[in-house]
Amino acid sequence: MADTAVSFVLDQIYQLVKEEGSLLKGLGNDFSDIKHELENIKAFLKDAHRRAGDEGEDNNEGIKTWVKQVREVSFCIEDVIDEYIMDVAPRVNHHPPCIASLQKIAHQIKTLKSRHRIASEIKDIKSEVQGIKERSERYFQSSSEDGESSNRRGAKDFKWGDPRMAAHFIEETEVVGFELPRDELIGCLIKGTNQRSLISVVGMGGLGKTTLAKHVFNNQLVKKHFHCRSFITVSQSYTVRGLLIDMIQKFCKDANEPIPKGLHEMDDNTLITEVRQYLQTKRYLVLFDDVWKENFSDDIEHALPNNKEGSRIIITTRMMPVAEYFKKSAAVHVHQLQHLSPNKAWELFCKKAFRFEPTEQCPTDLEDMSQEIVQKCGGLPLAIVSIGGLLSTKEKTMFEWRNVCQNLRMELERNAHLTSITKILSLSYDDLPHNLKSCMLYFGIYPEDYSINRKRLTRQWMAEGFVKNEKTRPMEEVAEEYLTQLIHRSLIQVSRVGFDGKVKSCQVHDLMREVIIRKMKELSFCHLMQEDDELDTVGITRRFSIASCSNNVLRSISKLGIRAIYVFSKSELPKDFVGRLSSKFKLLKVLDFQSTLLNYVPNNLGNLFHLRYLNLSHTKVEVLPRSIGKLLNLETLDLRQTHVHVLPREINNLTKLRLLPVYYRKYEGQYSMLNFTIGVKMHKGIGCLKSLQKLYFLEAEHGGLDLMQELKMLKQLRKLGIRQVKTEYANALSSAIGEMTHLESLNVGAKAENEIIDLNFVSTPPHLRVLNLKARVTKFPEWIPKLNYLVKLRIGLFNLEQDPLDSLKDLPNLLRLNMWDDAYVGESLHFKRGGFPRLKELDLTRLSKLSSISIDEGALLRLEHFRFKDNPQMKVVPHDLKHLKSLQFLGFADMPAELVESIDPAKGGQDHSVIKHIPLVLIRQNVGPKFHDYELRPIPT
Template sequence: MAETAALYALQELCNFVVEEGCRHIVENGTLLAGFKKDFIDIKDDLESIQAFLKDADTKAAADGGGGRANEVVKTWVKQVRDVSLCIEDVVDEYEYSKYVAQWIDHSRIIAFLQPLPALIKTKYTEYQIASKIKDIKESLGKIKERMTTLLFQSESESGSYRGTKAPRIDNTRMASLFIEETQVVGIESPRDELISYLVSGTSDLMLISVVGMGGLGKTTLAKYVFNNQYVKEHFDCHYFFTISQSYTLRKMLIDMVNKFCVDNNEPIPKSLWKMDNNTLITHVRQHLQSKRYLLLFDDVWKEAFPDEIKHALISNNKGSRIIMTTRKMNIVEYFKKSVSVHVHELQPLTPDKAWELFCNKAFRGQCPIELEEMSNEIVQKCGGLPLAIVAIGGLLSTKAKTMSEWRKASQNLRMELEHNVHLTSLTKILSLSYDDLPHHLKSCMLYFGIYPEDYTINRKRLTRQWMAEGFVMNEETKSLEEVAEEYLTELVQRSLVQVSRVGFDGKVKSCQVNDLLHQVIIRKMKDLSFCHLMHKYDEQHMVVITRRISIASIPNNDLRNTSNSGIRAIFVFDRDEFPKQFIDGLSAKFKLLKVLDFQNSLLNYIPDNLGNLFLLRYLNLSHTKVTVLPKSIGNLVNLETLDLRQTKVHELPIEINKLTKLRLLPAYYRDYEGHYNIFNFTTGVKMQEGIGCLKSLQKLYFLEADHGALGLIRELKMLTQLRKLGIRCVQQQYGNALCDAIQEMKNLEPLNITVKDENEILDLDFISTPPPNLRVLNLKGGLTRLPDWIPNLQYLVKLRLGLSNFNDDPLDSLKNLTSLFRLNLWDDAFSGERLHFQRGGFPKLKELELTRLNRLSSISIDEDALVNLEHFRFKNNPQLKVVPEDLQNLKNLQFLGFAEMPVELVDSIDPEKGGVYHQIINHIPLVRIRQNVGSRRIPTQINV
């Protein structure tokens, strides 16, 4: 983590030197004149430290080892981290002072009344910064000298095993290699699956991979299958190799040749240690050439492994197999280039199997009745991880079987993980994946500890916070959002993050981490001063050095007294009301804030002085009670994200147009409590003319178009970086200007347009060149006809049409949208009586919804139409009184839903009411009906 802090400080310095050039302060005095040179010297020292820092960082993070040498390394790493944080402080303090000076220059009244004190204060700050830089330079020089000493000691003390260190197998891994059959729980299904792939199927070489997070039992499962007697008899030879993080290709090849010789009672070549890699590979191939072999490579970490080993794995058409266990899915993907691959993603134990395993370990049998509730809590915290269940169950087996002892164990589990010697191996296994992360992902992973335990985290919220913190690197051909999503995908592929929900486009919508891994992350956050947790189970006093505060369930008096000028981010998960003193004092106490997240809190106002947080990049007010933004919002010149979703902020001050770095502006309120109406369900925000200055804006939804009228629409043409646009209250007279604007938005992907009222016509015929990458289109308004450009949107995956009032069936024009995944026809999008889904139409459509089509009375579906449809929903179509018989043509349909449909249709498919058309839907696994009875909604599930 020191490596991450140093690299971030290095980036800050590079940006500072390049962009600032120290500007005006170089002109003032000898101390300030050396300012830039000192920065460059510090940058050079950090670069020279980088090469050594990664190994030292890993060594310092490793548990065990002890000894004075390891303590010296830990101390050195801490010093690097501390000085890196000081560098970040200096750069940010300078940036802050620069914006203060600019604010003074632009604030005529203040400049007129208080010029001298302000200027004195600004110059004093500059001298303070320059003095701190001198101190940092001196400290870093000493750290660099200590690095030279440590480097020399590391080289002289390193042991060797023919040039490499011998890999160590800790007690936990060793236990998984020699586990008894009676101890194995919950692997029956994956065991049978893997055995089937090993002994049957293709005669080509095949890789069977077992993938999952640390502690899931990958090694146990693989070794159990590897030692199966039926499997052993099927192969001519079988060999087991532990790869781990410390392997080298040469060492592995030597081990392979060594094992082959021992297995065949052959003498080990005397020149074995002198052979080059090519000679070793030749030996391995010669031994395997004539055999049906089985190789188990356990605990593979390095992405280069597939390319390194592929030349030794001969494909001899004898049905040979390779088993590999790994935490990284992308290693498996690399293997697909050279061999056939079967992937088994190992899942946590089911609750009943987890309970069975825990009882075996903790009680050697049945759990006492009085301990069942507490034991269940402990098992749930293990998250289905066999390693955790075995370790914690084994520890509890030594304790008194009393409720007080069990309650203490449950409440103090995190402390036990940190300090109990019987659980250190569990902590180490869970930590390995984090320690293996590249530097740019370690900070991203630590962010999961900021969120409370069991918290389901929205992907957009998380990745926007990463971007605001500067964790996401710029790449020329990709947006920051795309890079951040790639970071999250890598964490998922490394089995560190669990996907909770996936969107229709296959992207992660929400995610979380295993509870025990969450505890490990919290421990690392604490060690690294990454974030201070103000949670009900944590200490309440603010630590001296920390960059972030996570606030949940704490007394107001503790919050009121909180102050730390080095804080860069504040996150609020507390559902209680905030003390006014804390809110009003934000800009004074935490002047260097970059991230401020109040989502789902009871915050009800923003103080007028919020604009003094000049460095703020991310402000999340979504789902709060805030109704008004202060004019000082215009001072937040670094703001990139302003999240106003589900707030009643209906009008933005004109000062918002000063935020030229603003990239994301989601702002709307949806009324889920009132009676649904297409026009009053969603309310957007009013903005003043001048929004054309927001050149960096990428997402804007929902804008109330009628407030600024035609002038506002014309200004949209200047927002060429927009990737998502939602606009409401559109009038027919805006048609030409809106079409012109949309044609300029070459990066637009989702587009959502709603007219002002049901009598307005949405005229979009003048779009001759639509955005080439448009993926989501939501149009609510009268269309004289379907615009010609819509059926030609080759990347469109989601289409929703409402109020279109097509007299002719629109499906004939839309059927060839080859990428369309979801289609919604709502609120009289079609005013005819019959819809016809033609043969071959909508080849990729998976979700279809027909809602409030008031004249629709029949539907026909040709064979070979909608061939991939999985979900079909009907809602409030009053004239559709007969179930479409052609539903039986939809062979892949998994779900059929009816809501507020005519009673005749519902009765005709309900077998309990003698429904004559029940056989039409008999092939569909899940059918649900929801009817309104008075003010209540009664859901019904039909069993088929």
Template sequence: MMQVADFFKKSSLVHVHNLQLLTPKKAWELFCKKVFRSELGGRCPPELEALSKEIVQKFKQLPLAIVAIGGLLSTKAKTMMEWKKVSQNLSLELGRNTHLTSLTKILSLSYDGLPHYLKPCILYFGIYPEEYSINCKRLTRQWIAEGFVKSDERRTSQQVAEEYLSELIQRSLVQVSEVNFDGKADTCQVHDILRDVIVRKMKDLSFCHCVHEDSESLAVGKTRRLSITTSPNSMLQSSSISHFRAIHVFEKGGSLENFMSKLCSKSRILKVLDIEGTSLNHIPKNLGSLFHLRYINLRDTKIQALPKSVGELHNLETLDLRDTLVHEIPSDINKLRKLQHLLAFHRNYEAKYSLLGFTSGVQMEKGIKNLTSLQQLYFVEVNHGGVDLIQEMKMLRQLRKLGLRHVRREHGNAISAAVVEMQHLEDLNITTIGEDETINLNFVSSPPQLQNLHLKAKLDTLPDWIPKLEYLVEMKLAISKLKNDPLQSLKNLPNLLKFSLWDDAYDGEILHFQNGGFLKLKRLNLTRLNRVNLILIEKGTLPSLEYLTMDRIPQLKEVPSGIKHLDSLKEIYFTDMPAEFSESIDPYKGKYYWIIKHVPLVFIRHWIGPNFLDYEIQTIRSSSKDS
């Protein structure tokens, strides 16, 4: 049997390596030692302490940078005015001061020492604005579209790209900004000093031209990439836009329609177009003229429709329509045999709460069977295409992620038959059209590589294949109305890290966490379980649990006493629980406060409306785990 570690190495995941970075205390000690070693007894004067700590904060991830900036400040007068100058002009100092120049030289050598395949990948960080946290998947898909990454017999191009990013993280050139619950990097960035080095390299190599308010006129000649952080309409007077292979727009204000019109008319070699988060509300009809386009990111724009000419983008690999107003995909898209990632949904958090959630997908036409390269497809509203559309999905054998919405009772067998053909499937998300719509998901066999499973559907009984999911990491059940306690069937899932029961996923009164169950679970979410009145947590269960949420369980009047056994807990969230429940854990007069007093952070939240995320929060802090 394949070992779990080997499986994750094979999967398209980037895991964070725990680098030995300086703690804030160690960084401060190093700074003071370097700056004040020969005077003041190695101590920072009180009047400079706040500014000094601000400077250290900028460089705490790079010990080498602290040494360099410390060397610079050790030569300066120990006055507030002098140090403010240095703090405000660090970027300029990088180029002209010998102490910091040595740092840039070292970082340049780090770049020069990279394998050839990583050099364009690290340069790509200079395309993004300073201090921009970059979504890892967004970045790696752009590398692929640029041709920096190639697949091989064992790995997809996405898996290879994730390995490249992991290597840059291991080399301490890339910092992880945010981490998912399972240890995977979600967003990343490079240090400001390294970014300055990268920007210089980009300019020297004609890798990318960055356009901002103070920049020079639009570059011509060899530069093949364009990064725009001001209004792109400033480029309309230039005829040189046609030679760019990649264009990234980060400006949120101003109209982009004229720019897009010119782009579709003039550009012929464009491979990457990223206009995420801009004010764009219309796509030109001649989008299809961008024949070489491999990646287009329209996420979080105001567009409402795609032109039919999208079907002429025969080289397109990624189409990102998340958080747009697009509700229907033209049937012409079914011509795109190279398409790997079709990501489309809209979330409306201002809508009245629904058990079916805030997310709507897109409608697609029959012919989807031609998209045989698809690796990700979500969310599709299958009530439009019905059983015929779902049956065509059997041909999508490369799928890693599938999201279906508006599923009806009669779709169950077709979904089961299609999923069985998807041997690479890692993520499955299904939501029914109504909370009383029972579906049958009795797969002949369980998807062998499934890691994430979200089922928002009435099931009555838990499908037999779910407890057999050896690699399942995250699971969410909602509106399932299960008659029997699902914990008994799921407690032995060997790799489950996050588990959620929402909106009457269980229709019984007692949830029982038995000794020896859920050994790796880190996050548990129990929300809106209207009939549950008792939660039993035995000693020896949930030994790794770090985050616990109990949300709107109206019949649960007492805090589960077994929480006292959960020694790994870091945070608990109680939301809109019964009054007697909340009163019982008051740190001054609550009779059950002793159950939760070992937990460092306990939050009691009350919804105050009108929006879904409007909460009043009370925080209960424990001074230590031994208190």
């Protein structure tokens, strides 16, 4: 993290010297000197982090102290730079030259005191940085020798006490929950093709990958099937040469053959040839355990011949890219190892916690507490074994059990039985590149068991400056790639996936979160504020995560370096909470109040000049102050599900604003397609928001044709939602959308059901992926079937008399289709053979005249979810549903009683056979006036 802090500060200094050099007035040289010193210090940091974590280092405490000093001085430099930009650097103005010159002189006089203060601070920092550099020589003079010794290592030999060693010596009788994956892997090894192939076991640390692979490797059927076998522990540090020597020695030992002479004296080519010749006529099995390097297959590819004898390679890894990289040279079977089921987790816990009891059974009085402990382990075998082992040494009393359960975080740090958990889980974090370490630490900011929205998380990363700005693609894509890397490294668990396969939300395993919280504390990354926690007792930190608020929560005035505050409290916030926050933490970049009871934003919000991310979504806020126009660095303003329906005119000053989601959905009432969502009114001048990429929902009626003209200037828009559109706006809106060449999502709603909105484009939006049109049309839009990238289409109120499916059936990437509210007013729909080749979800809602559906064999081959809602004329279930072999879910909501009864076996339903192949069939019935007032009833299949 210190290297991250230094890198971040170096970038800031570079930009400051480049952009504000003429304004530094003597400070420029000092900034440059600090920059050069930090560049030298940065070179030591990678080795410093490695050695600080090496328990064998005699001076590691000194190294840790040095790293801490580097981090803290980096924080100080960042603070000074941000204070300079906020207090000293003049704002952009558009006055005539003579007035601008006078204003510049007045500004310099006004900021003279701030300049002197900053100059003094810079001098002090420069001196401190030089001292830190000098002290570094004390700890790193032997770095080159360490590097040379590490380069001589081959396959990794574990040190005594390495917690990973235990997995190599677990008895078969101690293994629980691996029966199915064991049999699957054995089948992959001894059956199938004669071509060389690879089996990869992928999963997070502590999941039992080595245990599983070792028992498969030693299985008697496997031993008999292969001529020779070799088990190699790879780990992070290895050389190819040492690995090959180790491999052939173990092959020879397994086959009871003599080891070739002179292995250590062979050059690399001779060594590879020796291995290949030895294996050329053999059916071999090699297991590479704990692989971290993505292109590992390149290192061993030439030594392992594809001799068509049915040879196999097994790898265990925490990183999916390692497995995928092998695909260029071999057939790969990936087994993603899952967490233990609750039953198996309980079985394993009892084996460990009560192993010295006669029955290995949990006493009745400890059962509830034991279940709670097992639940905390989250199906992670390492945690269950370690905590069960600890409890086996304790008295079997409620007091002892509760003490461990309630103090698990402290026990993980200090108890010898549990240190293996933190060590093994920390390996994955320690292996991350520095930019991903900061992203990973963010998961500790959120409360335990919190399902974290992908967009919210990645936007926070961007606001913090963790995401590299690449000119060739949007920052959102880069941020999502970071998240994908963390998922592929088995650090993050996916909670929810959208219909298009994209991650919707994610979370971190509870024990991994404990490791992260420990890291956050060590690195001054974030302080978790609990009830009655006084800020006066908090050391240096960059962020606050506030789980509960008291009147004293912002008492401290010394924490000026805070960069982000997140509030998760569900209770009433103290009066003027945001006002005091805005006056004391002026360097804030991230401020998140999502789903709190915040109901007021004060006028002094404009103090937060550096603010980049402001999340007020799902709060009770109704009005934004005019001072929001002073937040010139704001990039994200999230106002979803608030009662903000008019934005102040000053919002148009925010030329860096990129994301503006603002709407309110009326879940408390009955659904109405055109009035379910309330958007926002904006004043003339929104054309100044040239950085805007997402804007939804905009009220078109407020601004009318003038607003349509201004939309033309928003050429960076990727997502646009606009409602209350009138017929006379259609041409102007079409023209504006035609200028948005990056547009990926478009949502257009008419003011009333009789408004005709025919959108006609000179050229179709080339990248459109999501389209939602709610308005009458004179004919089906001819440009929709040309949207080759379209994945989601929702149409409503079209009043089409001809079946539109013929026009849509060949869309190559369409995954989701919704036809709602008389989009089609015919009586029948026909899904033709070969149509909709990739469609996964289909929804037909409130089509008032639809009475029948026919589905050809070979149509809708990938359909998984099919929903019908409130189609009053459809009284017979479509018999062609039996053709849909991929269907996983069928839903009927507010459908005629005749149809429901016909598929219900409890009521003698004659058409039950039509749906019996579908795993889940649900009947939904409204029971009240509100959107969520309904009951669900499954139909047995």
